[in-house]
Amino acid sequence: MNTYPSSTFFSAPPEWGWLIVLYFFFGGLAGGCYFLAVLIDLFGRPEDRPLARLGYYIAFPCIVVSALLLTLDLGRPLRFWHMLIESNTYQPMFKYWSPMSVGSWAILIFGIFSLISFIGALIEDNRFDWRAGRRIRRPGVLSKLIALLGGFFAFFVAGYTGVLLSITNRPIWSDTPLLGMLFIVSAASISAALMLLLAHRSRFRMPAIAALQRMFGWVGILEFIVLIAVLISLGPVARAWLNAWGLLLFFGVILIGMLIPFALSWRRDWLGDLNRATAAALVLVGGFILRLVIVFSAQGV
Amino acid sequence: MAEPMGFYTDTTVCIGCKACEVACKEWNQLPSTNGGVNTLSGDSYDNTRRLDGIHWRHVKFIEQFTDTRQDGRWLLMSDVCKHCVQAPCLEVCPTGAITRTEFDTVVIQSDACNGCRDCISACPFGVIEVNPVSGTAQKCTLCYDRLQVGMEPACSKACPTQSIQFGKISDLRDRAQKRVEQLQQAGEKRAYLYGADDKILGGLNSFYLLVDKPEVYGLPPDPKMPTRNLASASLFHVFGAVVVGLMGLINFRNRGARLDDGEERP
Numbered sequence: 001m002n003t004y005p006s007s008t009f010f011s012a013p014p015e016w017g018w019l020i021v022l023y024f025f026f027g028g029l030a031g032g033c034y035f036l037a038v039l040i041d042l043f044g045r046p047e048d049r050p051l052a053r054l055g056y057y058i059a060f061p062c063i064v065v066s067a068l069l070l071t072l073d074l075g076r077p078l079r080f081w082h083m084l085i086e087s088n089t090y091q092p093m094f095k096y097w098s099p100m101s102v103g104s105w106a107i108l109i110f111g112i113f114s115l116i117s118f119i120g121a122l123i124e125d126n127r128f129d130w131r132a133g134r135r136i137r138r139p140g141v142l143s144k145l146i147a148l149l150g151g152f153f154a155f156f157v158a159g160y161t162g163v164l165l166s167i168t169n170r171p172i173w174s175d176t177p178l179l180g181m182l183f184i185v186s187a188a189s190i191s192a193a194l195m196l197l198l199a200h201r202s203r204f205r206m207p208a209i210a211a212l213q214r215m216f217g218w219v220g221i222l223e224f225i226v227l228i229a230v231l232i233s234l235g236p237v238a239r240a241w242l243n244a245w246g247l248l249l250f251f252g253v254i255l256i257g258m259l260i261p262f263a264l265s266w267r268r269d270w271l272g273d274l275n276r277a278t279a280a281a282l283v284l285v286g287g288f289i290l291r292l293v294i295v296f297s298a299q300g301v
Numbered sequence: 302m303a304e305p306m307g308f309y310t311d312t313t314v315c316i317g318c319k320a321c322e323v324a325c326k327e328w329n330q331l332p333s334t335n336g337g338v339n340t341l342s343g344d345s346y347d348n349t350r351r352l353d354g355i356h357w358r359h360v361k362f363i364e365q366f367t368d369t370r371q372d373g374r375w376l377l378m379s380d381v382c383k384h385c386v387q388a389p390c391l392e393v394c395p396t397g398a399i400t401r402t403e404f405d406t407v408v409i410q411s412d413a414c415n416g417c418r419d420c421i422s423a424c425p426f427g428v429i430e431v432n433p434v435s436g437t438a439q440k441c442t443l444c445y446d447r448l449q450v451g452m453e454p455a456c457s458k459a460c461p462t463q464s465i466q467f468g469k470i471s472d473l474r475d476r477a478q479k480r481v482e483q484l485q486q487a488g489e490k491r492a493y494l495y496g497a498d499d500k501i502l503g504g505l506n507s508f509y510l511l512v513d514k515p516e517v518y519g520l521p522p523d524p525k526m527p528t529r530n531l532a533s534a535s536l537f538h539v540f541g542a543v544v545v546g547l548m549g550l551i552n553f554r555n556r557g558a559r560l561d562d563g564e565e566r567p
Binding site: 080 | 428
């Protein structure tokens with residue numbers, strides 16, 4: 001009796017539920033789509049621009065939704081600003097060693113950058129006429145600076161949630177240091193999937209689509225490797241997944257979200273035109289289930 | 302700063318009366334469970350079951366009986382926030398609501414807490430939870446309001462067997478060590494102190510005399526700070542970002558076809 005694989009098994013669950021699962025999903029999409037857009041922006045061809053703009057169009061609404069989800073999840077939502085300003089002294093509140101503190105600032109700053117890029121994309125698409133705002137469009141030094149800085153915060157937002165989970169004392173979460181890496185790779189995977197799906201719907205035909213498709217495959221393989229590494233790094237704690245959550249992880253994430261999309265990429269004749277779209281949709285589903293399993297399973301221990 | 306103050310809990314003299322729980326509830330005006338409806342655990346005489354946002358003291362009933370129930374013993378332990386010298390909750394709190402007082406105790410300021418619950422997942426002892434009335438994370442304050450006016454905490458004041466003793470940490474450690482020696486001389490060789498030295502989180506300002514392994518009492522044998530993973534998790538995060546960034550660079554790179562400044566946009 002009373003044998004525990006880790007000293008983390010005595011902590012209490014923080015009751016982070018569906019709102020946090022959704023936040024992890026939309027936050028991953030926001031960061032992922034933004035940094036993919038930046039990469040296309042900086043390294044792609046002029047004709048790839050609509051795909052970059054698509055990334056910016058996804059990122060801003062997703063980060064707004066993320067901020068709302070996080071606020072609603074608080075026990076006292078109207079005190080959301082306490083994350084940024086110390087309520088007793090009105091001094092800035094920042095702890096570099098607390099991922100939630102750093103993340104709060106990162107979401108704010110990334111939100112500003114994604115708004116600027118969103119407006120820039122609207123101007124470029126001639127959906128929004130603002131003469132002074134034209135400087136934030138490509139090409140130009142300012143646009144590159146925005147892309148670089150925004151891209152940095154996008155990478156942060158896409159993966160810091162995994163680091164946050166590791167900086168706790170809950171089983172699974174704090175028994176591996178790899179969740180940040182898993183989340184950032186997964187963010188790239190689901191974001192590439194969503195952009196490919198929307199590009200497919202809009203019948204985009206630029207060269208970056210092929211590059212994005214290739215990248216989608218690469219990050220998919222990388223995500224699979226990192227997930228296996230997470231399982232290995234958990235050691236005896238991985239036994240905590242010998243239950244329904246483990247089954248969901250296997251069937252929902254590994255099979256539906258990874259192996260079937262891999263197979264669809266290999267056998268392109270299976271579903272014809274729908275092959276790639278189906279693979280992308282399954283990766284999105286798998287990415288959501290991954291976050292669901294990680295958030296809920298550690299709290300049921 | 303005043304001398305560090307805290308609790309020494311001698312579990313061998315606890316009788317499970319739960320007077321400490323009641324005194325804590327009364328002094329801190331904590332609401333009743335389930336709106337006052339009696340809820341029985343069904344498998345124990347302990348119906349409180351755990352520490353949470355409205356139970357800042359909890360007397361654990363550890364019922365060790367053989368399958369035939371011919372032999373057995375009760376271990377009773379009044380559990381509470383450990384007021385760790387290196388406090389994981391204080392470390393991660395993103396609002397600054399959790400502070401260290403002049404008595405070296407750890408207090409959550411309810412007016413500053415926004416209920417993010419990061420401290421709950423950080424506490425290795427499972428002490429903190431949200432009080433549904435305030436919507437904020439709450440736990441034992443070591444009766445900070447009473448300490449400020451020279452009174453002792455409500456729970457130790459109410460304890461009829463001196464299982465919970467309050468005082469200066471240095472005095473309590475001496476007293477506890479003598480009690481361990483007394484018990485061992487009397488034949489209870491299993492007696493030892495949990496958290497009295499600085500090996501566990503720099504020392505627990507609420508430490509215990511136990512007669513079985515920590516995990517039997519629901520205490521982690523080797524609790525750690527949440528930031529133990531900060532460097533490695535951050536490095537792996539950065540590594541992941543670099544790998545994904547390089548993949549993007551390799552895939553999207555199209556030298557000679559990039560937009561140059563001044564070029565017309567499509």
